Amino acid sequence: MNDMIINIATDFYPRPAGRFSADGEYTGESFRENQLKPRLLEVKKTPGRHLIVDFTGVTMAGSSFLEEAFGGLVRNREFSKEFLQEVLIIRSPRRPIIKDRIETYIKEA
DSSP states (O other), X not given: OOOEEEEIIIIIOSSOOOSSGGGOSSOHHHHIIIIIHHHHHHHHTXXXXXXXXXXXXXXXXXXXXXXXXXXXXXHTTXXXXXXXXXXXXXXXXXXXXXXXXXXXXXXHO
């Protein structure tokens, strides 16, 4: 039972920003729909599995990107807060505030 990993810098983009796909190519909405959601659906099939979202190498992650990507999962009723808190592991060694913000956006969604 292997955990899944998304390294945002290499699997998506090192400077993701913006909320909606209309705002550009590397936005929260496109990350949620194309990266997060498919992997979370895979993780959901195997109890005990986690999704590690690794921000190593990310030079910037705007708050609108983070809120739309992670808060949007709950707001759109795609996943429960409890499920996300159980399966998501956020790694952000250089900028621990990213992890704090993501946890807040999920709680407040």
